[in-house]
Amino acid sequence: MLLTKEVEVNLNHSNFSHFEVLGYKIPRIINKNGKSIVSSKSTIIVKVSDLQPTSRAIVQVQCDYDGKIFPKDYCSFKHQRRNIEKDCCNNVDCMKKKRAESNLKIHGVENCLDINGVRDKIKNTNIEKYGNEYAIGSKEIRVKIEQTFNDRYGVSNPFQIEEVNNKCRETCKEKYGVEWYTQTEEYKERHKETSMEKYGYENVSQVPEFIDKIKTTQFDKYGMFYTQTDKAKEQYKNTCQEKYGCDNTFQVQEFIDKSIATTFERYGVTHLMKLEKVRQERFIKMAETKYRNGTMQSSRQQEYIHKIVGGLLNYPLDRSCLDIAFVEDMIFCEYDGSGHSLAVSFGDITQEEFDKKELKRKYFLLSKGWKEIRIISLNDYLPSDDIIIDMLNYSKEYFESGHHWIKFDINNSKIITSQYIIDVDYGNLRKIKEKDLEDIN
Incomplete structure (x- = not known):
């Protein structure tokens, strides 16, 4: 919602005639040649409704989703209202809500990826450009991303930066009460439903083609599963030492108790190896x-x-x-x-x-x-x-x-x-x- 009623604008050769036509008195000066001109330092107070659509004048706007008041240039304010006459701040949740309303009004769905043909079009474009359905599946793109992060931050992945990890944890703690969104029940349930709908399994890690693909990728890259590499083991050990003061999470009583409670809740036993079926599968x-x-x-x-x-x-x-x-x-x-x-x-x-x-x-x-x-x-x-x-x-x-x-x-x-x-x-x-x-x- 627009709060500002009037703003002060700087006059120049491209806008003074616009305001003059609307009846505003334009201050002029006489130059050395005796000609009446508009000074580039001249300003006037105008109604916001009289501003040109391209005006960069700053106005105060209130978010229609969380009530936050924030400044925005008038041009952006007008442009972002072209589909739906609502305003949102830079809060991610507010932006998601507005985007969903806008898509629903224009396309009849909350997510543009649900529009018939859009996913196929994206896949075809990616195949044409990168030889893969997903851009991230292209080695060229992955190398480029890694190079960009290396140039900017000295690491190949942003989650190798402790500051980024800490910021993510803080945000998730504040919003969901857990360190990572993937730990929330909401995510787990959605993930399970999506996997069942797409692949017939509760988790994509149970899909045979994904298992083979992951195995092939990791063996091509490391000659073994990444978790078997010395680097992964050392990284895991260092993280555990830093967070819990031990080499393995299963040396932490909190994790032991949680594991026992979860196993008992799901299977009625305190340890999976007490189940005959599990013993046979492991064997x-x-x-x-x-x-x-x-x-x-x-x-x-x-x-x-x-x-x-x-x-x-x-x-x-x-x-x-x-x-x-x-x-x-x-x-x-x-x-x-x-x-x-x-x-x-x-x-x-x-x-x-x-x-x-x-x-x-x-x-x-x-x-x-x-x-x-x-x-x-x-x-x-x-x-x-x-x-x-x-x-x-x-x-x-x-x-x-x-x-x-x-x-x-x-x-x-x-x-x-x-x-x-x-x-x-x-x-x-x-x-x-x-x-x-x-x-x-």
């Missing part, structure tokens, strides 16, 4: 990761058998990790050596519980159509390479008759199946040494 993920990078632990005997017969070592399958898998034949080979039941030896589980768990795993795999070869040598002695190969071939022939499991009990010199138990001579047995693995490479 599957861990097994797949270790299989990909080759870090799953194996016994020397298991590795030796794998080198002799081939197949895939430590192959992850649903809730299981197979010692050696022949995927095309749907056959897996398990080696039960001296370390097979270490959990029982350490007292973590009883022998009865262990056997029950093994049996459950076996029948789960058999129900999926897999066939099991089990080699038992509790003292870790193995027969010759030829006999190991014969054991595999014998098993395949046996499975062709419709059977699904077979055991080679080296300790007791037996072959055990559901149809028979026979004695067999496994020949000279030997301990596998590190050198044996090297020789077979």
Whole structure:
């Protein structure tokens, strides 16, 4: 709302005739040539309503949204009222409200991005100019932004400036009661709704294509996930030390209590690993990761058998990790050596519980159509390479008759199946040494 009724204006050759026509008395002086002229130092008081639209005279305006009174030049005042006759100050919230009202009046929507065709037009323009739907997705733009920040502030990102971070925190604390807007329930709910509507997931980080894209980008840039880099770890550690006096937030009792409370509220347990489903998912993920990078632990005997017969070592399958898998034949080979039941030896589980768990795993795999070869040598002695190969071939022939499991009990010199138990001579047995693995490479 315009508060000023009258203003003082400086007269000049481009405006004095405008005011003279409106009936204002224009002061004149006689120059040295005896001619009556308007002095450039002359001023008059005029009504604001009589000002020219391009006038830079300063007027007082009251914000129609928060009531704040502020100065503005008349030209800007008129220009910013061209769509909707309301005034707003520089407060971001007030500007958003006016913009929404203006868009609603002109386009029927509060946000111009909701206008049919606008998003597509922006995307097409960006693709044409930068080869990407979003300008920020262009390497050229990102480099330019980083260069600008480096030139101005000596950093590639404004959030690397502590002063900027502190200012953001203060503003968010004042407006929302939290340090960052993303911590508000309003944001979380909106983010969840938008993600569900667009991708069918509550969080974009659950969308497979985004996961792959993030992974590809970070691996291209760092050779690993950014959080795995020494720089990220050091940065995280320094931040924790500065804010909480420790190396990790989970050393802060406040965070521990909050995590326990949130987990209990959502899942009814104080720790996610108490949920069977979560344990299984974590195991599957861990097994797949270790299989990909080759870090799953194996016994020397298991590795030796794998080198002799081939197949895939430590192959992850649903809730299981197979010692050696022949995927095309749907056959897996398990080696039960001296370390097979270490959990029982350490007292973590009883022998009865262990056997029950093994049996459950076996029948789960058999129900999926897999066939099991089990080699038992509790003292870790193995027969010759030829006999190991014969054991595999014998098993395949046996499975062709419709059977699904077979055991080679080296300790007791037996072959055990559901149809028979026979004695067999496994020949000279030997301990596998590190050198044996090297020789077979």
